[in-house]
Amino acid sequence: MLAGNAASMAEANITISALAERAQALAAAMSLSSVSVITNARRLRRAAL
Known part of the structure; x- marks a missing residue:
């Protein structure tokens, strides 16, 4: 259970950072x-x- 939560947290962090990068790229553009x-x-x- 804990491993599954950690994996989903890691996936959420990856998607959040990817969204932040896209937002930064949009702001720069x-x-x-x-x-x-x-x-x-x-x-x-x-x-x-």
Whole structure:
């Protein structure tokens, strides 16, 4: 019983860490895209000037 609980806990930890990694990757991609949007807006403003 204890071994089964430990195994399920390990599986839960693995899935939680995998989800956290995906969330971090998503956050990084979103911040990168927002930065590129800001730089693109600045380029457009310079082109307009």
